[in-house]
Amino acid sequence: MTLSRFSDNHHKRKFDDNGVVDNNILQKMKRHELDADHTSPSQQPFPPWRSDENSASNRSSSQSSSSSSTESPTRSESTRLQLFVRMMSGGKTIVIHADKNDTVETLHNRIEFKTKIPVSEQRVIYKGRQLQDDRPLSYYSIEQDSSLHLVGRMRSTEHPVACQVVDDIMYIVSRMLRGDNNNSPPLPRGMSINEKLSSFFSTIPGESEESSSTENYLNIFTSSSVPAALVMLYVSPLEANRICGESSVKLFLNSCLALPDELQSCCLPVVLEFCRLLRRVCPHNGLYGSCRNALGTLLETVQETVDKSEAGFTSLHYRLLSVGEEILPCLSELADLMEQQLVDDSLGPSLYDVQKFSSFWKPLRYAIDFQLSSLIPIALPLRSTVLEAEVGRVRQIFGRLLTTMNICLLRIESSLGRREAMALKWGQYLAVLKIVSSMSELYLGGKEQVVSLINSMKVPFCALILKFVKRGDDHGWISEYKEATTFECRRHLALMLFPDGKEDYTEMHEMLIDRSDLLKEAFEYISKASPGGLLGGLFMEFKNEEATGPGVLREWFYLVCQEIFTPGRTLFLRSADDFRRFSPNPASKVDPLHLDYFKFTGRVVALALMHNVQVGVLFDRVFYLQLTNQTISLEDIKDTDRIMYNSCKQILEMDPVFFDSNAGLGLTFVLETEELGKRETEELKQDGKYTAVNSENRDEYVELLINKRFVTSVSELVEKFSEGFFDILSVPVQSFFRHLHLEDFDGMLRGGENQISVDDWKAHTEYNGFRETDRQIDWFWKILRKMTEEERRSVLFFWTSNKFIPVEGFRGLSSKLYIYRLHEANDRLPTSHTCFYRLCLPKYPTMGLMEQRLRFITQDHVSSSFGKW
Incomplete structure (x- = not known):
C-alpha cells in the first residue's frame, strides 16, 4: 500500500503488505544521499521533486557545478555540501552543490544561474534564519543534504510559514530516522517536533477566515507526508524515536480536538490518514486506539454541525460523505x-x-x-x-x-x-x-x-x-x-421532555390569588411571566389564607382548569357525547383576548403535567389529533359532532344512482354555520356554492367539510395553545405527543377512570397518634365506604388537593397518605396539610359525630378552602 508523499523535497515511503516499513526506504533515509549531478531523471529516488522540464535544467546545472569543483582541486571532499533549495513560488526544489567555506553570496549566484532569479530578489532561509551575503555557509552550521527555502517571492505563497514549519519537521524526522544525532551538531533551540507542531497550530487560519483557507493550510501537513513520517518514527526500532513519534501524534490529535467546532471538520482528512497508517502497522496498539477515538470525537462534532445546518447540502455534508466508506x-x-x-x-x-x-x-x-x-x-x-x-x-x-x-x-x-x-x-x-x-x-x-x-x-x-x-x-x-x-413507560418518556426547573433555576414565580377573581388574576401572573421564570417553580398563596406549599398549588391548578374549560367562558366546547371532553370553540373570538387565553391555557396545562397534577379535564379526540399534527378522518369526529358524523356517513353510503337522481340532495360545496345566533355560509372551495355534490365528488365534499369545520376554523386557536405549551416544554409539541395515545394523555390530565377503591386507599395510608386497630380508624373507613363517589373525591381533595388519582391508583401518588391524631376538642372539624398528604382527626367519641364532620368537609365550599382569617 503506497502512502502519501514524504514531502515535496523528501523521500517517498512504503509499507510492505504486512504493514512493516520497507527496509530499503529506511536505508535510503539513513544515507539520505542524492547526487543530482550524476543521476538521470529515471534514476532519481525522489521523483516528486521534479518534472521532466526541470530535470533538464538540473542536468545543465550539474555540468556547471562539476566545472566549478574542478576549478578548486584544493578543496577537501569533507567540506563539500549538497543542498536542496525549495522555491516557495511553484513549490519546485533544485539541487545546489557548494562548499562550507563558500559565502552566501556565492550561493545566491548559483541559484541565479539555475533559476534566472536575480540575486536582488532572493532571500534564502535556513532553520528560520535569513542567510546574510557576507557570511560563509559554515557560519550557519549548514549540513549535508540540508533544506533551504528561497522566499524571494513570498507574497505569492498562501501559507509560507506553514511550509517552513512542515519542512523543519521533516528535517528533524529525517535526522532521527538516520540515527545520526550523535554525529551531527545539536538542533537549535525550538527545533523539536512538538515545538514545531505547536507553532503549526498557532498560525492556523481562524474562524473568521474561509474554511477553504483552513483546509489548504492543513493540506500542507498531509501533502508533505508528515503523518507518514511521524508513524515511521513511531515504529522505529529506536526507543527514543518511538517515544517521540507517539508524543507527536498525540499532540497533533489533541490540537485538532482543541480547535473551534467550525474548524474541526477540516482536520478529518489528516486524522483519517493517521488512522489508515496506524491501522496498517499497529492495529492493536494503544496509539491507534487513541487515534480512532479522536476521529470519533471529530465526527461527533462535525455531525452536530451538519444537524444544525439549515441550508441543505454544505461542504460539511460532502466531507462526511467522502469519509463514509473509510x-x-x-x-x-x-x-x-x-x-x-x-x-x-x-x-x-x-x-x-x-x-x-x-x-x-x-x-x-x-x-x-x-x-x-x-x-x-x-x-x-x-x-x-x-x-x-x-x-x-x-x-x-x-x-x-x-x-x-x-x-x-x-x-x-x-x-x-x-x-x-x-x-x-x-x-x-x-x-x-x-x-x-x-x-x-x-x-x-x-x-x-x-x-x-x-x-x-x-x-x-x-x-x-x-x-x-x-x-x-x-x-x-x-x-x-x-x-x-406500558402507560407508565409512555408517560415517563413524555414527562422527561420537560426541563427540570429545580436544577436550572433558583427563583420561584410567586402568585397571590384572590379566589373571587381566580381566572383573571391567574391569567395576569402566567401570561406576563417569561417561560424561564415559570420553569423555576411556582409559589402559590390565596389571599387571606395561611396555607401554602405544593398542596395549595395542586388546588390552584384544579380550580383554574375548571374555570378555563367551563362552557360559560366560550373558550372551549363540550363534546357532544362525552361532557368530560373539550375542544376549541370557533366562537371564542367574541372575547378580544381569546388568543392570549389559548396561549395561557397551553402554559397552564403544560405546567400541570410538569408538576404531575391531574386537573380533571379531557381533550376531545379531534383536538388531540390537531396537537399531534395528524389528519382528521370521518371516524375521528364521531364523538365530537354526532349529527355531522351521521349526515356524512349517510351521504357516503347512499346508493350512487339514488343520490344522483335526487341531485345530490341539493347539496353544494358550502358549509353553513351559526355563531351566537348569526348564520353564515362559507364556500368549501372556489365557486363552491355553484358546484353540486354528486356520487363522484361526495368524498371530496366530506373531506373538505370536515377540514373546514374541525381544522381551519380553529387552527389559530390550536396554534396559540401549542405556542403556550411549547413555552414550558421547550421542544416541539409533536415530540411530546408522539410517545402517547389519547388514552395516555387522558390518564395524565384526569387520572384513572375507575371509581376510587377504598381498599387501595386504606392500603396506602399510615397513622400517627392512632393505631390501625383503633375504633376511630375502623369508623373512618366504614364511613368512606358509605359515601358516594363524588363525596369520596371531595374528602380526597380536602386531604391531598387531588380530586383524581393516577391511572395506577394510590401507588402513583408522590407519597403515602397519613392520618394524624388531632389533640384538641373531640368535636372539632378535621384539618389537613395537603402538602404532606396529612388528614388530622380528633378522637371522636362516636361514629355518628365523625360521619357528620366528614360529610361537612365534602361540601365544595369547604373542600376547596383551607381556612380563612
Whole structure:
C-alpha cells in the first residue's frame, strides 16, 4: 500500500503488505544521499521533486557545478555540501552543490544561474534564519543534504510559514530516522517536533477566515507526508524515536480536538490518514486506539454541525460523505469490542465505546443513505454497486448485535423474575438498541426483526425505559415501538421532555390569588411571566389564607382548569357525547383576548403535567389529533359532532344512482354555520356554492367539510395553545405527543377512570397518634365506604388537593397518605396539610359525630378552602 508523499523535497515511503516499513526506504533515509549531478531523471529516488522540464535544467546545472569543483582541486571532499533549495513560488526544489567555506553570496549566484532569479530578489532561509551575503555557509552550521527555502517571492505563497514549519519537521524526522544525532551538531533551540507542531497550530487560519483557507493550510501537513513520517518514527526500532513519534501524534490529535467546532471538520482528512497508517502497522496498539477515538470525537462534532445546518447540502455534508466508506473498519472494530462487552456481563458495555460506535455509525449511515437512497430498504445481495461489500458488512454487524441484544434482554428478564435490582452497567442497552434500530431501517425486513425482538421482550424493555431514560436523552426512537410499552413507560418518556426547573433555576414565580377573581388574576401572573421564570417553580398563596406549599398549588391548578374549560367562558366546547371532553370553540373570538387565553391555557396545562397534577379535564379526540399534527378522518369526529358524523356517513353510503337522481340532495360545496345566533355560509372551495355534490365528488365534499369545520376554523386557536405549551416544554409539541395515545394523555390530565377503591386507599395510608386497630380508624373507613363517589373525591381533595388519582391508583401518588391524631376538642372539624398528604382527626367519641364532620368537609365550599382569617 503506497502512502502519501514524504514531502515535496523528501523521500517517498512504503509499507510492505504486512504493514512493516520497507527496509530499503529506511536505508535510503539513513544515507539520505542524492547526487543530482550524476543521476538521470529515471534514476532519481525522489521523483516528486521534479518534472521532466526541470530535470533538464538540473542536468545543465550539474555540468556547471562539476566545472566549478574542478576549478578548486584544493578543496577537501569533507567540506563539500549538497543542498536542496525549495522555491516557495511553484513549490519546485533544485539541487545546489557548494562548499562550507563558500559565502552566501556565492550561493545566491548559483541559484541565479539555475533559476534566472536575480540575486536582488532572493532571500534564502535556513532553520528560520535569513542567510546574510557576507557570511560563509559554515557560519550557519549548514549540513549535508540540508533544506533551504528561497522566499524571494513570498507574497505569492498562501501559507509560507506553514511550509517552513512542515519542512523543519521533516528535517528533524529525517535526522532521527538516520540515527545520526550523535554525529551531527545539536538542533537549535525550538527545533523539536512538538515545538514545531505547536507553532503549526498557532498560525492556523481562524474562524473568521474561509474554511477553504483552513483546509489548504492543513493540506500542507498531509501533502508533505508528515503523518507518514511521524508513524515511521513511531515504529522505529529506536526507543527514543518511538517515544517521540507517539508524543507527536498525540499532540497533533489533541490540537485538532482543541480547535473551534467550525474548524474541526477540516482536520478529518489528516486524522483519517493517521488512522489508515496506524491501522496498517499497529492495529492493536494503544496509539491507534487513541487515534480512532479522536476521529470519533471529530465526527461527533462535525455531525452536530451538519444537524444544525439549515441550508441543505454544505461542504460539511460532502466531507462526511467522502469519509463514509473509510470509517467502516473503525465501526467494525468497535462492534467487535462492544459485542464482547455485551456478552461478558461481568464487564458490561462501556459508555465510551458505545458513544464512539454511534459517532462512527451516523456518518456511515448518512453516506449509505445518500448513495443508495433509491434502494433503501436494501435487499441483499445488491446486483452491482461499489458499496455492496460495505453494506453487506454493516448487515453482518446488525445481525450480530441483534442476536447479542436478545441475550442481554433475557438476562434482564431473568433478573426481574428473581426480583433483583437492575445493574447500572445495563444502562447502555438502550443506546445499543437505538443503534440497532437505526441499522434495521437500511435492510428489507430489518425493522420487522427489531419489532419482533422488542415485542417478545416487553417486560425487560419497559424496565430499561423506566430505570435509565433520563432528561436530555434522545429517546424519540422508542416511539417506533410504542405498542411494546406500558402507560407508565409512555408517560415517563413524555414527562422527561420537560426541563427540570429545580436544577436550572433558583427563583420561584410567586402568585397571590384572590379566589373571587381566580381566572383573571391567574391569567395576569402566567401570561406576563417569561417561560424561564415559570420553569423555576411556582409559589402559590390565596389571599387571606395561611396555607401554602405544593398542596395549595395542586388546588390552584384544579380550580383554574375548571374555570378555563367551563362552557360559560366560550373558550372551549363540550363534546357532544362525552361532557368530560373539550375542544376549541370557533366562537371564542367574541372575547378580544381569546388568543392570549389559548396561549395561557397551553402554559397552564403544560405546567400541570410538569408538576404531575391531574386537573380533571379531557381533550376531545379531534383536538388531540390537531396537537399531534395528524389528519382528521370521518371516524375521528364521531364523538365530537354526532349529527355531522351521521349526515356524512349517510351521504357516503347512499346508493350512487339514488343520490344522483335526487341531485345530490341539493347539496353544494358550502358549509353553513351559526355563531351566537348569526348564520353564515362559507364556500368549501372556489365557486363552491355553484358546484353540486354528486356520487363522484361526495368524498371530496366530506373531506373538505370536515377540514373546514374541525381544522381551519380553529387552527389559530390550536396554534396559540401549542405556542403556550411549547413555552414550558421547550421542544416541539409533536415530540411530546408522539410517545402517547389519547388514552395516555387522558390518564395524565384526569387520572384513572375507575371509581376510587377504598381498599387501595386504606392500603396506602399510615397513622400517627392512632393505631390501625383503633375504633376511630375502623369508623373512618366504614364511613368512606358509605359515601358516594363524588363525596369520596371531595374528602380526597380536602386531604391531598387531588380530586383524581393516577391511572395506577394510590401507588402513583408522590407519597403515602397519613392520618394524624388531632389533640384538641373531640368535636372539632378535621384539618389537613395537603402538602404532606396529612388528614388530622380528633378522637371522636362516636361514629355518628365523625360521619357528620366528614360529610361537612365534602361540601365544595369547604373542600376547596383551607381556612380563612
